[in-house]
Amino acid sequence: MKLIRKITFPFVPIYYVVTSLRNTLYDLGIKKSVSYDFPIICVGNLSVGGTGKTPMIEYLTKLLKYDYRVATLSRGYKRKTKGFQLGNETSSVDTLGDEPFQFYSKFKNDVLVAVDSDRNNGIKKLGLLQNKPEVILLDDAFQHRKVKAGFNILLTAYNNLYTEDFILPTGNLREPKIGAKRANVIVVTKCPMNLAENDKTSIIKKLSIEPYQHVFFSFINYAENVISVERNIKLNDLKHFTLVTGIANASTLVQFLEEKDLRFEHLNYNDHHDFSATDIKELETKQLIITTEKDFMRLKQFASLKSKLFYLPINIVLDNEPKFNALIKDFCEKFKR
Structure with a gap:
């Protein structure tokens, strides 16, 4: 490179x-x-x-x-829809993109989450809503x-x-x-x-x-617990796990985990990675998977990973x-x- x-x-x-x-x-x-x-x-x-x-x-x-009344407006990178989309109960990574879907999953009761590659059009559409931001x-x-x-x-x-x-x-x-x-x-x-x-x-x-x-x-x-759909685990209680990242730069996260003397292997994918059937097959062989919240939005749809998939929350x-x-x-x- x-x-x-x-x-x-x-x-x-x-x-x-x-x-x-x-x-x-x-x-x-x-x-x-x-x-x-x-x-x-x-x-x-x-x-x-x-x-x-x-x-x-x-x-x-x-x-x-x-x-x-707050709205977030993103391009919706790698989504499978076109034009303006407003987050709702049927939304997914495919309709909004991973980061906007993360916003929607966390703040759907508090803010509007929209995507549109044409930001002016997106702002116009949001302004036409009855509860406009x-x-x-x-x-x-x-x-x-x-x-x-x-x-x-x-x-x-x-x-x-x-x-x-x-x-x-x-x-x-x-x-x-x-x-x-x-x-x-x-x-x-x-x-x-x-x-x-x-x-x-x-x-x-x-x-x-x-x-x-x-x-x-x-x-x-970084949070003290890793989170799944069903349960939480204290980060310090983890014995060995697989770290899965599909973000632009995972070095800060890797350094944090290494400084805690945690044992893990790292599967490092490209940013906004679309996990293929082959990828999922490999992940199914892992005992415990820790990932970022953004990657969790993509991976949680796979039922075969549900019991072993966790993410580590962060804030700034x-x-x-x-x-x-x-x-x-x-x-x-x-x-x-």
Whole structure:
């Protein structure tokens, strides 16, 4: 893979020019962005996958759901449906995609969960509902310039800052680093829990933020129990298991489990992996399977795995939570004034 990326380096200037030109056309108003008169919060990144967008959307959902009618709007990657879809009792991974179905499974009684590759159409459809949302959270839409979100949250992983990356196809950046200037807030995700203040200062310096931007640091908090449809098991009581991941970067999870001296084998699939019949046959031979919540959404449909399939819940902890929460709530409140 590293060799292929080196070979494709001559294509980097082409990708750079194309993405830069696209952004310039939007910045100059030649290509149109639609603004809205209610709060729209975009969560995204500059790189391809693995920065923690799903936990951030869940964090914002929990923060806002008691004061507003909230909707999440995603593309619905790898779903088997087209156009606008609103989560309901018949929804599945196939109709919504794994991450939106995860949102629906957790928050179906509190928020609306919708998918549409055309975000403007999705916003329009949500606005026509009788119980239309008062706040919309756009998942993975930082490059979706057709919508001009009122508030942009840009995520970058601690061990792979966008400032130290290259643009596609050699690196992982979807657009040039200057795109970060569109963000109101930058969150450095997946930080070690004991991150020192001087390390934070060093990272902020690397990010070279603008006066209007705020930087926060987030940490993954893993649960003490693994969860299945029927029961829970204490993580520390596990003797040996198979870890199954189909996410962009499983290194943080693997490191956490290794630091707890747990014994496991790791079956590492590509992000958003569609588990085939062959995959399921192999998993049926395993005694106990621990997976991520996103992968659990895909695997729980297989009855043969029901008794052995568990997931490890996570949430994020922010280093300056009151300030972050105040920025989000103040943004939403200004539309009521």
